Amino acid sequence: MQVSVKYFAGIRELIGESNSTINVQEGTSVSSLWRSIIETKNVKFDNVKMAVNMEYVKSEHQLKAGDEVAFFPSVTGG
Amino acid sequence: MQVSVKYFAGIRELIGESNSTINVQEGTSVSSLWRSIIETKNVKFDNVKMAVNMEYVKSEHQLKAGDEVAFFPSVTGG
Amino acid sequence: MMIEIRKKSFNAYAEIKYYLDSLNIAGEYGATSNFVGSMRNFNKDKKVTHMTLEYYPGMTEKYLETIAKESIDKWMLLDVLILHRIGKINVGEDIVLVATWSAHRKDAFESCRAIMEQLKSGAPFWKKEETSAGAIWVEKNTPGY
Amino acid sequence: MMIEIRKKSFNAYAEIKYYLDSLNIAGEYGATSNFVGSMRNFNKDKKVTHMTLEYYPGMTEKYLETIAKESIDKWMLLDVLILHRIGKINVGEDIVLVATWSAHRKDAFESCRAIMEQLKSGAPFWKKEETSAGAIWVEKNTPGY
Numbered sequence: 001m002q003v004s005v006k007y008f009a010g011i012r013e014l015i016g017e018s019n020s021t022i023n024v025q026e027g028t029s030v031s032s033l034w035r036s037i038i039e040t041k042n043v044k045f046d047n048v049k050m051a052v053n054m055e056y057v058k059s060e061h062q063l064k065a066g067d068e069v070a071f072f073p074s075v076t077g078g
Numbered sequence: 079m080q081v082s083v084k085y086f087a088g089i090r091e092l093i094g095e096s097n098s099t100i101n102v103q104e105g106t107s108v109s110s111l112w113r114s115i116i117e118t119k120n121v122k123f124d125n126v127k128m129a130v131n132m133e134y135v136k137s138e139h140q141l142k143a144g145d146e147v148a149f150f151p152s153v154t155g156g
Numbered sequence: 157m158m159i160e161i162r163k164k165s166f167n168a169y170a171e172i173k174y175y176l177d178s179l180n181i182a183g184e185y186g187a188t189s190n191f192v193g194s195m196r197n198f199n200k201d202k203k204v205t206h207m208t209l210e211y212y213p214g215m216t217e218k219y220l221e222t223i224a225k226e227s228i229d230k231w232m233l234l235d236v237l238i239l240h241r242i243g244k245i246n247v248g249e250d251i252v253l254v255a256t257w258s259a260h261r262k263d264a265f266e267s268c269r270a271i272m273e274q275l276k277s278g279a280p281f282w283k284k285e286e287t288s289a290g291a292i293w294v295e296k297n298t299p300g301y
Numbered sequence: 302m303m304i305e306i307r308k309k310s311f312n313a314y315a316e317i318k319y320y321l322d323s324l325n326i327a328g329e330y331g332a333t334s335n336f337v338g339s340m341r342n343f344n345k346d347k348k349v350t351h352m353t354l355e356y357y358p359g360m361t362e363k364y365l366e367t368i369a370k371e372s373i374d375k376w377m378l379l380d381v382l383i384l385h386r387i388g389k390i391n392v393g394e395d396i397v398l399v400a401t402w403s404a405h406r407k408d409a410f411e412s413c414r415a416i417m418e419q420l421k422s423g424a425p426f427w428k429k430e431e432t433s434a435g436a437i438w439v440e441k442n443t444p445g446y
Contacts, residue, residue, distance in 0.1 A: 129215060152297070
């Protein structure tokens with residue numbers, strides 16, 4: 001199944017793109033998707049934040065087909 | 079000795095004047111001045127606030143010649 | 157720092173903007189906290205049409221200056237503005253405005269609130285409300301913490 | 302209730318006044334609490350000239366709407382305004398504005414501060430500062446309670 005992935009701020013710069021569509025297996029967790037991304041890109045980032053369909057999720061959250069997944073650093077607004 | 083006395087808000091209306099000059103004995107406390115005022119006027123007021131020379135004072139504060147004494151109800155600004 | 161007792165009605169936001177423009181501290185402050193107290197059309201279920209605010213000329217200004225100065229020291233504020241109405245006040249009009257400027261939001265928030273609490277509990281102002289039940293002196297401010 | 306992400310610079314006080322005038326709640330609210338966050342010319346001793354604010358279109362608005370709605374319920378607010386800049390921001394410009402209207406000051410103060418804390422800790426915004434030491438992403442907001 002496919003999910004769309006977005007990257008923001010420092011993570012966008014680290015990954016080198018702002019979004020992509022990625023094939024994942026049914027039942028993949030958001031954190032295992034993140035691990036496969038950083039292994040593929042051979043990069044490292046501590047304390048990544050994860051959102052699915054514009055809601056914060058825990059690392060064990062399981063992905064569904066068509067999900068919009070986002071990875072970004074700690075927020076610094078206001 | 080003489081002190082000048084001011085009244086505000088509900089106390090001003092109760093006493094029927096906004097200020098007066100009163101003769102008091104050396105060493106009179108602000109609360110005994112207040113007691114003599116309400117006895118003379120034959121009125122009653124709970125929870126009066128007292129200031130001398132524009133500073134809040136305790137009831138036992140001793141008056142000096144020329145002091146500006148103020149009596150007023152609980153404040154309700156803001 | 158500015159402390160003002162005002163007889164005429166004012167718009168709080170025009171006042172803050174005007175005062176801030178005069179300060180020339182852009183880039184130094186990161187946080188501004190404002191509180192605006194306005195006149196409601198009811199108080200404890202009684203309809204209020206207008207009110208009269210009395211003060212103690214001299215002592216009121218002195219009291220407000222003291223709390224403003226103490227706040228500047230305690231929270232390291234860049235500036236403080238306190239503006240308070242007196243006289244006849246109509247429903248919907250602004251009664252009080254407190255603004256504090258600081259580098260950080262904690263200081264701005266805490267100082268603004270502390271100034272308001274001290275103003276409410278000690279500044280010599282008295283409200284007489286014109287209500288459906290006649291003119292009555294407001295009895296007491298409730299602590300707001 | 303209004304939540305807005307703004308690309309152009311704004312004046313916080315003109316915005317509050319403009320929004321308040323549109324509400325028609327004069328006489329109903331007794332307390333307004335505002336917080337304005339502005340861009341400082343330094344951060345941790347580094348000189349900052351300007352910065353760029355990135356956000357997550359869709360999620361940022363959704364997040365701000367949720368905290369605004371929860372605050373209205375929790376503190377019985379009459380209204381809430383949240384306005385946040387994105388894009389290039391110069392020193393001295395306003396970054397964020399939060400305004401809350403309530404009958405009583407405790408609710409106005411507490412809700413305004415709580416909204417700011419939630420915004421700082423969770424709203425998807427990221428700052429990249431142009432400093433004397435080069436362009437750097439701001440790492441983390443410090444809790445402000």
